[in-house]
Amino acid sequence: MDRLTSMAIFVKAAESGSFAAAALAFGISSQMAGRHVIALEERVGAPLLARTTRRQSLTEIGQIFYERCKALLADAEAAESVAMDFSASPRGRLRVTAPVTFGSCCLAPLITRYLRANPEVQVDLTLTDRFVDLVDEGYEVAIRLGPLSDSSMIAKPLMPYRLLACASPAYLKEHGEPRTPEALARHECLGFSFTSLPPYNEWVFGSARGKHAVTVTGRFQANDTKALIAAAIDGFGIALAPEIAIKDDIAAGRLVRLLRKYEAPERPMHALFTARRPTPKLRAFIDLVVAEFGP
Template identity: 35%
Template sequence: MRPIGNANGLAKRGRRGMNDFADMEIFARVVTAGSMSAAGREMGLSPAVVSKRLRRLEDRLGTRLLQRTTRQIALTEAGRGYFERVTAILAQVEEADAFVTRRSGLARGRLKVAAPTSFGRKHIAPHLLAFLDANPDLSLDLELSDDFVDIVGEGYDLAVRIAELSDSSLVARRLARNHRVLCAAPAYLERHGEPMAIADLARHTCLAAANQDPWRLDGPQGPVTVRAQGRLHTNSSEVVLQAVRAGVGVALRSTWDVGEDLRSGRLKVVLPAFRASRHVAIYAVYPSRRFLPAKVRVFIDYLAGLYGPEPYWDKGLRDLISQSPATATAAE
């Protein structure tokens, strides 16, 4: 049987193809990272090497893909079209890798996750060592922010969100319930009295971050809306937490945030017949893909197993959070 083609020629084309693919990946990483130095740090390459590989790619294509200045880069018209096609190719390669990886059950590569700041600090960061030990071929980028991130546009593999999710192209898996209760420090209640009806809140200092106002509550007679009012205005949920602990006023807080305060008596639940909508929960959301990468699956499974049907932060709070607004008796 005659050989098909020249073995040396195939080998050379194979090596060149691998180099071309690597250059494409470097180009895509530079665009998403915003600079050659940032892309180099992510890939373990020096800026000089990144620049050389980009020049080689442009020379091969015979066109300029990026406009470079000392401070920033910008895509040319050809670069924009090339970037769209390259990212599609890289996504298909990742799906192919994920298919095989999923079958072998191993998680490999770099996992980029976004999560809310306070929740991430309290209920993700402390558990990362065990996760990384169990997945030695996986690296994790955890970015904490209270801003709404564009998962697809900003290149995240998944995000943890505490919200009432609307219909979208993203896939969501509920990780845990999110109980939110009205609470205040005993010192505040001693000075100002405890509200006995929802209308009493109009005479109290209500604390809320800008994105948490107004409060939409479920009560015995149905949903109610309460405007947070007081002299403290902030965009930080953590500032609100410190203020309610210090006795500044009444706040609507999640039990994952104040569970220990409630167990210790540092804070007290007020108006237990009212709480935030049950439709708000803690979710893992990720782009819809035919093949879910193993690195995404194992992280979601890890968090779901960690939190469980009854999250550990709700332990000992059953009497405080299990009262149903639909059946509770409100003092009006």
Template identity: 45%
Template sequence: MDKLRGMETFIAVVESGSFTQAAARLEMSAVMVGKYIALLEEQLGTRLLERNTRRQSLTDAGRVFYDEAKRVLEQVSIAESSVERLRAAPAGTLRISAPTSFGGCVIAPLTATFLQTWPEVRVELDLTNRMVDMVNEGFDLAIRIGDIRHDDLVAKYLCPYRMVICAAPAYLARHGTPQTPADLVDHLCLSHTVWTARNEWRLPGVEGEVRWKRDAILRCNDGYGLRTAAVAGAGLLLQPEVLVADELANGRLIRVLEHFTPEPRPVHLLWRQDLRPLPKLTYYIDHLLQGMRAA
């Protein structure tokens, strides 16, 4: 058995709280996680975890092994980073976390041009709207939208995150163009299921929530799906500007209620301040900043 992989698996089980969650974190099957733990316990000649159908807990030996295994993997990471720093050019793997829509529309294309310049770098781009744990999940960089409250991370402003309300010309021809939020009662609206009813159509200068005649005609958990429906004339859409920029430029979608869209939120780059930045990270950050300035 690969002892380092076994240690990594054991640590993931302890920190995740279950074999299933550890398997998702490590991108392996829960059965394989169980095999690693069983082999570790066999080699060490002692039980590391007490398990039943409802919970798991560390044995005394498990607590000692967890602490020492963490130190071992940290030292391995330091050793790898030390060797990597000897290389003047960026190389190695970067793990990036970014919001789904912004990451797909903005970060992915910029990453592609970065990789064309620095072919020795490999990027793992995880598009998710959840707040990842950068340290425990091993991310080098995270892109976050909104206010930052992480004193243990370095934050660098990247760009504003603007929203837009829009619809297809065919839809506006059928239903008319709303001039104020009050006009939304006469319109069909498309909604993202991840957002709550409290904030999705709460617009500046409007007291309380903006409501429409009936519930959203279409709810979807994916911004790209909503964009497609809007282009097809299904209704009004409130989504990030980056998601519909091409459709706005070619006229397939038209802006409406421009004076009532939500205030832009800041987008920041976050990375660990206790980590001496490697060339692959510093060059990537510079590339993102230059790319946004040129946009």
């Protein structure tokens, strides 16, 4: 028998003075109500109700047990109420992780819109380019670049993360514009460097003739895309930067997109989460991310 149900029937029997009244309240027979109480008495090893042919009353142990049962049932009801409140509308703290450039350029503005629409939610955003284990590190959702390998996660596809070669008008006036990927080898190229890996110095483009992989060199490397974009705008070299991060600079003429006849390198991007039944706060966040950045 379910212990909480037995406790609830015991409390009702104690308050009403009869198994019949408790049975009526729970929609069961008087005999079944009695069996629930007997099961509790066998569990605690002592009588809880003193029964006579005319009435029943709590024993000394029964009185103590009754008070504790009432408190426990009240706590259980409060816990259910809190859980139901949380499942009814977005609320609570949401922990999110994302790549640095995408997170700062695109996700942060979306999060502020999300928070304005959901005033009872708090968001903790961690920006990092390293692999993050959602379960071990306690995150509810991650934006991840590259192919997926963990099939246990739920993945929502987003638009591809496309990289464009770009340079400032001043750089192109002084050094000329490369017309093919192979020509990049003769230019000052700004390299992205990871914390624990060599700089990313092979740039790959596509065309009808296949893949074009060129090894680039340059005197400036950084582990932050914004620093490389700033250097490109300053005219120091050619950058391979995310389209989402430079589209405004291209529109304003601060940067010029290069190699338009070639397919720019891109990486798949997904929103990942583990919850099979996401909470309202997570579901609302995922819906907004997919609506904004969906394929």
